[in-house]
Amino acid sequence: xxxxxxxxxxxxxxxxxxxxxxxxxxxxxxxxxxxxxxxxxxxxxxxxxxxxxxxxxxxxxxxxxxxxxxxxxxxxxxxxxxxxxxxxxxxxxxxxxxxxxxxxxxxxxxxx
Amino acid sequence: xxxxxxxxxxxxxxxxxxxxxxxxxxxxxxxxxxxxxxxxxxxxxxxxxxxxxxxxxxxxxxxxxxxxxxxxxxxxxxxxxxxxxxxxxxxxxxxxxxxxxxxxxxxxxxxxxxx
Numbered sequence: 001x002x003x004x005x006x007x008x009x010x011x012x013x014x015x016x017x018x019x020x021x022x023x024x025x026x027x028x029x030x031x032x033x034x035x036x037x038x039x040x041x042x043x044x045x046x047x048x049x050x051x052x053x054x055x056x057x058x059x060x061x062x063x064x065x066x067x068x069x070x071x072x073x074x075x076x077x078x079x080x081x082x083x084x085x086x087x088x089x090x091x092x093x094x095x096x097x098x099x100x101x102x103x104x105x106x107x108x109x110x111x112x
Numbered sequence: 113x114x115x116x117x118x119x120x121x122x123x124x125x126x127x128x129x130x131x132x133x134x135x136x137x138x139x140x141x142x143x144x145x146x147x148x149x150x151x152x153x154x155x156x157x158x159x160x161x162x163x164x165x166x167x168x169x170x171x172x173x174x175x176x177x178x179x180x181x182x183x184x185x186x187x188x189x190x191x192x193x194x195x196x197x198x199x200x201x202x203x204x205x206x207x208x209x210x211x212x213x214x215x216x217x218x219x220x221x222x223x224x225x226x227x
Contacts, residue, residue, distance in 0.1 A: 004154075008152065032214045034214075034215065034216075036218075041200075041221075041223065042220055042221065043116075043118075043202055043218035043219050043220045043221045044155070044202070044218045045218070046215055046216070046217060046218075049214070049215050051214075088154065088155075090216075092214055095209075096162075096209060096210075097143060097160055097162050097167065097208070097209065098143060098206050098208060098209045098213075098214045098216070099157060099160075100157070100214075100216060101154075102154035102155050103154060104152070104153060104154050105152070105153075105154065
């Protein structure tokens, strides 16, 4: 069993839709959680960082963490074609050097 | 702008011919990481430097080595590349947990092709 499970999709939505991306994890040592956006042939770009259960909002993006269920989500409101990318969840905890464990990534396409 | 820079962006090498990938950062971060990412897969951590301290992940092949001559630069050396080493190589930096920071910031990556 992988430590982090993420549905690879692909996910295709119309412009303006609300997108929900999810990851589950099995390692109770994970204490902080991130979402990265990766455009094709580019490096991952940090979108959201959180370390507590609950919601964190930044513009059109909301990150949600439920540590009791070991489940995290990223919501994108009013999705735009420019949001088309691969979204990677990442999490860490329990190491002295900040090791992150990544999900496989979900491919998202927002069509006009 | 503070950033993580990787050179070259694209590298083609021959089977068994050593290759070196470069990463530099202007963020003055303490930790530098190297990841390997194959198509449609999660980035896989190869090793990291926490200041001058080097640490391998347990499953990183001996074929992969790294050097960090100073705070700003880190190199990934692949001694004898095989076809299975073709991938995107990502460099990332972080201030580090000892400074209360876990966020990692990535460079654009180097795409390695092995012929």
